[in-house]
Amino acid sequence: MQEVTAPPRVVPEPQPKKYKSSSELKKRLWRNKLLYVMLIPGVLYFIIFKYLPMYGLIISFQDYKPYQGITGSEWVGMKHFSRLFTEPDFLNILANTLILFGMNILIYFPIPIILALMLNELRGTFFKRFFQTLVYLPHFMSWVIVVSISFVMVTMDGGIINELLAYFGFSKINFLLSPGWFRPMYILQVIWREAGWGTIIYLASIAAIDPGLYEASRMDGAGRLRQVWHITLPAIRGVIITLFILKIGSVLDLGFEHVYLLLNSMNREVAEIIDTYVYTAGLRQGQFSYSTAIGFFKSIVGLIMVMTVNKVSKKIGEEGVY
């Protein structure tokens, strides 16, 4: 995604000034022709893979039958949307989604930043690289593996954590089946798998800070913490805000796989989120129109959130993503 949005930004467009004549515009276009040619694949990509598929959203207003196709299916207006909003579990599912999202923002989001700052303070290239590799490796494990590892660790039937609890005289805790433990388990797994990976961008932008700034501050008697507070953090503020806005866009989109693997009959009341609901109600049952309607709803919420946050960030004098 990010690479694809890059070309328009990499090519520094001159500010759209008023051209005296169209011939001057043509000249400018011609002069940069190579850059425009390079733009073509990107534009095509978006048209073919992002805009044309939107045609399929039509089916959320239909009772879509595969064998009748989009043109032949019956139009039903907002039926599927109203079904979603009147579903008895809808509020609960939405709340679960929002809570997990809130935990992602409040608990998970700052961790890569802190980790990056800490890694940056490590002296000695070898250690720095070693620890960085160590923390980002879990990213390459699939959720199935992450969840299986935690299963083996916390199961009541000989899981090491429960064995330890029993050894020290505490009673065993049913982590896997109790609704109260679902959220902590979820966020811990997210942190374990993603935090190290998330540091990469921050570390890169920290590396770009002019060392002269640190030298100067040291001359003025600033300690390590002051340097972090007055130089490093302000320098990466732009990156933090950009990533924050992008994160906000995925508000209702927590990733199906991870939650689905943790979900079971005992914790459904806190663990069922929109994505897992789409899977059971939509795909397993073949209700294409209904699941498309839910997906549509999710995208609109995401769009509104990104636009709002972007606007706010511009208001307070930051750059925003567009």
Added chain:
Amino acid sequence: MTKKSFTLLLSSLLTLSMLSACGGNNNKEAAATKDPGASTGTNTTATTDPAAEPEKPTEIKIMLPLNTTDTPPDTIKTEVEKVTNTKLTYQFFPADTYEEKLNSSFATGSLPQVTYLKNQTTFLQMKEAIKDGQFWEIGPLLSEFPNLNKLKPEILGNTKVDGKLYTLYIGRPLARQGIIYRKDWADKLGLKAPANTEELFAMAKAFTEQDPDGNGKKDTIGVVDRNELVYGAFKTVSSWFGTPNNWAEKDGQLAPEFTFSQYIDTMDFFKKLREGGYMNQDFAATSKTDAVNMFTSGKAGLYIGGSMQDIDSLNKDLIKNVPDAVLDTHSMVAGPDGKFAQWMIPGYNNVVLFPKSAVKDEAELKKILKFFDYMMTPEVSNLMYWGIEGTHYTVVDGKAKATDNKELIEREVKGFKDSVIGEYETNGMYQSLNVLPGRIHAEELVLENVKYGVADPTAALDSATYTSKGVELQQIIADATYKYMYGQLDKAGFEKEVENWKSRGGAKIIEEYNAAYTK
């Protein structure tokens, strides 16, 4: 200057990577479209040279799920083509994503002449399209084909849609489920195979408390179960308790199983097992792999509900960890009223459909059915199920003994094995030669089970609400069942959930099934 050249480099890199990505896609598409091209190519050669063949081979395209990682080579296919005078194009798609492929091919009208579904659930989802006339009805033609005509009428009946037959079925034994247990443990503790549910409970208890592996530690459990009410232990034990198979008559009306008192008794049974610590505590979150691992590592003594024929693979893994372990199978467990009962599947695990979009007319349909008629001869069904004699299997005492080279079978035969129509009683293929005593016992029990079999009365009935919302609604009951077994719901709470199920569409399902039932 340097900045500019860097920009240039970056954008050209991006362009390149994108071009190559597009190129990759194109290649794939080209490969995909090449297939039909290639087959039409052979078609023309066949027609220009009619003297070589007495009759032109029938071209058939077949789409089916693949349960192995790689598409099998043409070894078996070539043999089948030779015998049946056909030109077959197999389109294998991974079973994991088969539904997706099925739905999208269907939506774009590109299903091939022969379309295998994935299981009973996908069949249920196709019913609407079948009623809509998208597939050929084959019922009236069946009598023209002597071998196809041997298919069991009661199972064909279960696959009918609105009383008409559209499909051929892939047969499976009606009731394979039962117990696989540690006979060495039972012998050591002086226990016999449980004759009723009380003895079953006692066995689980003894396996947990009496240190059956003799290591002086209390590190074993009785039953290992997983997060699956139907193919796990629950439904099997529930049928021993006398719970009907999904639906049964109650006060002259069809009612779902969870409204019967036996269902509650079964939940109580598992609740007691769990509370006593005689089964794995996390069974509501245990996957099949984890459950199997627990059994094969020698930690648990009873594996209930799966196919008893799985004893071969369980045994193989278990004796790696516990070399002197002995397994046996058992299924005749009487309920509290002293009666045996065993739930049955509708006798098939998958079906084949013939889309009208690909099969032009009845003449073509008959040609394809002729191929399936061939497939139901012992010659072809052995070829597809067992492979090539001498290479993939040998015949010992009139039974097939598969080669020890499991990888070879997996690679070359497995893909076709899952497409064989009928069962050995109808297509005459070899039965398998079993050596493990527990497996031989299992085969006897599979036959014995059927004598006490309980069928699902709704198997051939239709309910529009069930088709559209049934799976989603069933979740309410499954959740409530687990919560009851974990003690979070009492009987009143469970019944409230049943009411919830009714109010959200269940009542309509009851109504629709009853309407179809009395018809």
